[in-house]
Amino acid sequence: MRVEFFKMFTTNALRTRLAWILALAVMPLSPANAQQTIDPRVAAAQQAQQSQQSQDGSSSGTATGSSSQGDDSSSADSTLIGPRTIADTSRQTLSSDQLRQTDSGLLTKPPAEPGEFEKYIERILGRKLPRFGADLLVPSNRDFALPATSTVPGSYVVRPGDTIVVSLSGSVDGSVRRTVDTNGKIYLEGIGAVRVAGVRHDDLRDVLARAIGTQYRGFTVSVSVASLRGIRVYVTGFANNPGAFTVSSLSTMANAVLQAGGPSSGGSFRSVKLYRSGRQVGDFDLYELLRGGNRVNDLVLENEDVLFIPPAGKQVAIIGSVQQEAIYEALPGESVEQMLAAAGGTNTLGDASRVVLYRIDGSVDPGPRELSRAEAAATTVSTGDIIQALSTGSLIQPLDKQSVLVRVEGEVGKPGIYYVPPNSTLDQIIARAGGLTSGAFVYGTRLTRQSVKQQQQVSYREAIQQLELSLSAAPLTSDTTLSLADRQAQIAGARAVLEQLKKAEPDGRIVMPIGIADAVLPGPVRMENNDELYIPARPTTVGVFGAVYRPASFLISNSRDYRIKDYVDLAGGTIRAADKGDIFVVRANGEVLSRKRGAMNAPANPGDVVFVPVRTQGSTFWSKFKDVVQTLFQLSLSAATVISVTK
Known part of the structure; x- marks a missing residue:
């Protein structure tokens, strides 16, 4: 009985439980200890590991005494010690706002805060410039404690x-499953x-075959290796989270x-040093x-390694036309050229012949x-250098030096894409395309x-911002006669x-001074690269839409x-809800003619589109605003038309 009891007493699971009981019994109940909690997922992982080790020990009941002793030692070394688990709370205590619990049950600090140099660069550039490699330092990448x-x-x-399986x-x-002893x-x-x-x-x-x-x-x-024993490093x-970690024995x-x-x-x-048995290896x-x-x-890595x-x-910022803008760390003696290589070199638009260096160490003139x-x-780079790679391909060249690529389609003799020399005019392009058809x-x-499209986009965004500002101030300036x-x-x-409106995009259309009876285009118009020219066939209709x-x-x-008023009559006239004062016409050449400019009595031209808006309650800004945008989307007009209508 005493022998059996002694064997049972020396099993790994019981010894571990007794160690916990003794530790809890002698632990002083201080305020710091009172606040410590055991993560249930970490505790569950420890209990499952101990249970598995106990089963492995019992399945090897015929092993020699030295083998059983080896299993005990192996079990003690493989206790789960993750970053900031209950096993290492005695080494360092962090406040709750410094800890973050990940899905693996490990408590870790958040990614490192930007350093002083990163904040300095942000103030200079007006935008954040990350440290190279910082995108890897996220909690989702810290899964190396999981079994391989x-x-x-x-x-x-x-x-x-x-653990080895021999079949x-x-x-x-x-088939047998055995764990290698110490x-x-x-x-x-x-x-x-x-x-x-x-x-x-x-x-x-x-x-094993020879044995x-x-x-x-x-x-x-x-033979197969069923599981690898974790090692502690x-x-x-x-x-960011110094401490002891259990990793796979395949970890590097x-x-x-x-x-x-x-x-x-x-x-x-740039330097992670590995020490093994007190010697750098x-x-x-x-x-x-x-x-x-x-x-x-x-x-x-090997067990008990220290990193x-x-x-x-030295930290330097590399900006401009490089493959990856970031803050890079330089080794002693590295040059500006080597740091550019670390940033991937200049990109496609970068100037490969020169760079600009900003130095803050005071050794040269500022x-x-x-x-x-x-x-x-x-x-050689110096601490705090800013290296800028200049751009050449993104520079806008003078029109006199730009060759022109023009797309011509519609009613011309030879529709196509034409490459012409700088300063080519519209009439020259039409001649290259075979002239106009009848x-x-x-x-x-x-x-x-x-x-023009780029200019319109800037103006359009500014107009949207102004509308947003007016909308934000609307509760302060609303008509007091209206209910809440x-x-x-x-x-x-x-x-x-x-x-x-935010989803609309200007189309870059240019409204040319062309009369309804003109048979030729204005010849002196100088063409630009990527211009598109479309000459339609003569339309045979006038459209009337809206509140008719x-x-x-x-x-x-x-x-x-x-x-125009005759075509409105052909559409049955305006309904009672129509806003007759805001009727407008969009001409085929892109012009907009409002009623205040005599739209109703103007002669109807081929391709005209007449729109009669719905009258809203009162004449507030928001009512007109809504009518204009409804017009935009019903007629599929360009954003530039909206700006013209609201003027």
Whole structure:
């Protein structure tokens, strides 16, 4: 009985529970301890791990005493110690607003706050410039404490704590699952202890086959590594979450650093030092991985390794026409040219012949310095430098130097895209396109230009901002004769219309001085690159839409001269809800003619579109605003027309 009790007492699960009971019994109830809580997910993970280890120990009941002792030691070393778990709260206490709980059950600090140099650059540029590599330092990337699910490589060396599955067929059938003890051995029934620690994964099958072959013949053996024992490493120095971490035995230096949240705002990306048994065995530059994809110096970790992140070196900001604008860290002796290479070099539009250097260390006169690329290669960077790559391709060249590409379509002899020399005019383009056909409606010619479109976009955005400001002030200036519900309804309607206006885009159309009877286009108009010219066929209808009894397009009568009001009458006249004072006409050449300018008595031209708006209550700004936008979307007019109508 005493022997059985002693065996039970020495099992891993019971010893662990007794350790917890003793620790809780002697723990003083101080205010700090009273506030500590055990994350239920971390506790559950620990209990599940202990239970699994207990089962592994019981399944190896025929092992030797040294094997059982090895399992105990392995279990103690593999206790889950994640960043800021209950296992390491004695080392450092953080306030609750500094801790963030991730889905893995680990408590970590948020990503590092911007450093002083980052804030300085933000003040200068008026925008944030991130530190290179900072996009990797997010909580979702810290999943290295989870069990490895990738294939174990053939070069992997088996270590104590790894679980191996041995399957036999032939003269011997069966499968066993064994954990390598601290002596580096596994125990096989009828075979004895077999040393496997230090054996490469590719050679593990041959080692076990030779051991089993001493007792059996005519069998086939297959071996697999079921699970890898986690190892404990320490990330120290200027890490965002320094501490002890349990990682996969396949983890490398980069894995552990990223699990620790990466370097803090004052930590280095260019040097991560690895210490093993008190001796430095590695120094990894994270830029080699992030920028070059090189992992030659990214060493595989071993149990109790220590990684140290030293303070950051010289930091420089690289802006302008480079592949990736960011704040970069320079190694001692690196030049301006090498830092440009770290930023990916100049982009497609960048000036490859020169850069501009802004230096703040006081060693040279303040202000920018222009460096040739040869000078940049010979200039060593200094702390706080700002390097700007200039742009050439985005510069607007004089029109006299711009070759012109024009798209011509519609009623011309040879529609197409024409490449012409600088300063080419409209009549020259028409001549290249074979001239106008007999069915060309010159009055309706549509000329759109990219430079005009860009100007219209700026003006249109400014107009939208002014409308938003007026809408924000509406509750202070609303008509006091309206009820609160009516005012709120008007404002809500105006906001809905404003959202539609934001989706509209100016089309860059130029309204040319063309008369209805003109047969030729104005020749002296100088063409610009990417101009588009469309000459339509002569239309045969006049459209009447809006608040009339029968909206429709009516054929133009050749027997008499109709005016706009005649076509409104053909549509049945205006309904009672029509706003007769705001009737307007959009001409085929893009002009807008309002009633105040004599639209109703004006002769009707081919392609005219007449719109009769709906009368709203009162004559408030919001009512007119809504009518104008409804016109825009019903007639599919350009945004430039809206600006013309609201003037």
